[in-house]
Amino acid sequence: MWGGEYVSEFLFEWSPQMKLSARNQLKGKIVDVAKGATTSHVRVDLGHGVIVTASITNEAVAELGLQKGDEAWAVIKASDVMIGK
Numbered sequence: 001m002w003g004g005e006y007v008s009e010f011l012f013e014w015s016p017q018m019k020l021s022a023r024n025q026l027k028g029k030i031v032d033v034a035k036g037a038t039t040s041h042v043r044v045d046l047g048h049g050v051i052v053t054a055s056i057t058n059e060a061v062a063e064l065g066l067q068k069g070d071e072a073w074a075v076i077k078a079s080d081v082m083i084g085k
Contacts, residue, residue, distance in 0.1 A: 022077035026052065030070045033061060042066055044074045052076075 028046040040061045042054045052074040066072065 020075060020077075022075045024074075024076035024078075026074045026076070028052070028072060028074065030066060030068055030072050033066055033068060035061065040066075042072075044072050046074070 026044070026046050028044040030042060031045045031051065032041075032043040034041045034043075035058055038058060039055050040058050042056060042061065044052050044054070046052060054074060
């Protein structure tokens with residue numbers, strides 16, 4: 001994850017009906033939904049110049065009703081973090 005000074009600003013709590021094991025739950029606003037043949041790239045602005053892009057199915061976009069301007073959460077569950085140079 002990046003610098004701790006911003007991380008706490010992005011963390012949120014899910015509703016009591018839903019609990020997740022993923023600890024990286026980042027709240028933001030959808031700035032773009034680019035649909036492809038089978039998948040869409042959904043860009044979520046987290047603030048402070050940070051944008052996260054998720055690649056999800058077009059079906060998921062439709063089921064969730066995702067649109068530019070919607071409030072959304074990027075939930076990141078990863079067992080590995082890779083760094084390249």
